[in-house]
Amino acid sequence: MTWTLMVHGGAGRIDRDALTSAMDAGARAGLAQALDAGAALLAAGGEALDAVQAAVEVLEDDPHFNAGRGAVLTFDGQIEHDAAIMDGRNRNAGAIAGIAGTRHPVALARAVMEHSPHVFLAGRGANVFSREQGLEQIDPDWFVLPERRAQLAKMKADSDWFDVDMKYGTVGAVARDAAGHVAAATSTGGVTGKRWGRIGDTPVIGAGTFADDRACAVSCTGSGEFFLRESVAREIAARMRLAGETPAQAAATVLAGVRAMGGTGGVIVCPTSGDPIWHFNTLGMYRGTVSATTREVAIYGDEG
Numbered sequence: 001m002t003w004t005l006m007v008h009g010g011a012g013r014i015d016r017d018a019l020t021s022a023m024d025a026g027a028r029a030g031l032a033q034a035l036d037a038g039a040a041l042l043a044a045g046g047e048a049l050d051a052v053q054a055a056v057e058v059l060e061d062d063p064h065f066n067a068g069r070g071a072v073l074t075f076d077g078q079i080e081h082d083a084a085i086m087d088g089r090n091r092n093a094g095a096i097a098g099i100a101g102t103r104h105p106v107a108l109a110r111a112v113m114e115h116s117p118h119v120f121l122a123g124r125g126a127n128v129f130s131r132e133q134g135l136e137q138i139d140p141d142w143f144v145l146p147e148r149r150a151q152l153a154k155m156k157a158d159s160d161w162f163d164v165d166m167k168y169g170t171v172g173a174v175a176r177d178a179a180g181h182v183a184a185a186t187s188t189g190g191v192t193g194k195r196w197g198r199i200g201d202t203p204v205i206g207a208g209t210f211a212d213d214r215a216c217a218v219s220c221t222g223s224g225e226f227f228l229r230e231s232v233a234r235e236i237a238a239r240m241r242l243a244g245e246t247p248a249q250a251a252a253t254v255l256a257g258v259r260a261m262g263g264t265g266g267v268i269v270c271p272t273s274g275d276p277i278w279h280f281n282t283l284g285m286y287r288g289t290v291s292a293t294t295r296e297v298a299i300y301g302d303e304g
Contacts, residue, residue, distance in 0.1 A: 085186075
């Protein structure tokens with residue numbers, strides 16, 4: 001069995017007119033570093049679960065993406081991180097929502113999976129659990145970037161304040177290790193101006209994140225409200241496992257359902273055999289893939 005890793009940094013209205021050369025170069029460098037982090041583990045015989053966490057942690061530290069330090073702000077100007085991780089070997093999973101202060105939200109999601117009797121923790125309790133587990137804590141102000149404050153101010157000046165269809169920066173990774181096991185991890189700051197403790201698809205197992213050795217690993221990015229309603233990640237896995245569809249067929253069919261409801265976005269899918277694929281119905285998606293023999297980083301819809 002050959003190892004493989006795929007990452008994404010969000011999908012949306014991403015084209016060459018929307019990004020400066022510096023933004024383009026910075027995003028590509030971040031995706032490449034994430035691939036390097038995960039590939040180093042997989043090439044050494046490491047597990048898919050460790051690889052997806054390592055890749056996502058790199059993207060959480062990169063301000064080009066809407067996760068970790070680059071997270072968008074809530075309507076009240078706060079940071080609320082969501083993340084999830086899942087192991088395809090036994091479908092163990094961990095997820096967190098509405099947390100602040102933990103440097104790597106994906107690490108907290110894994111701690112929930114491995115060191116608690118639960119799958120999903122949120123808010124204050126999740127923050128307490130993070131400190132009890134000894135995870136790295138950082139002042140919430142470290143996560144807040146000036147450009148995110150400017151984005152929030154611009155949005156609040158608009159009567160249509162909810163960013164439901166424009167800028168998606170969720171990050172994620174899927175991998176298959178040399179033993180044939182798959183894993184997925186996803187992390188996000190949500191959407192600019194979110195209110196009332198809003199939670200999207202990212203931390204919801206089966207919606208934004210899913211891994212099952214019987215089929216594949218999936219990480220999603222896009223219109224969270226629609227991805228939740230379509231249970232996108234598990235729907236793709238179910239169509240592959242039960243209907244025998246290829247990853248490309250399943251992803252296209254499920255995202256067509258999302259589009260029919262009014263949502264857009266993208267997915268990365270790593271099957272237990274065969275090559276991983278990405279599929280998106282937006283202008284672009286920050287993405288990259290690596291294996292022992294291939295490597296690619298792309299942003300725009302006409303690449304790859």
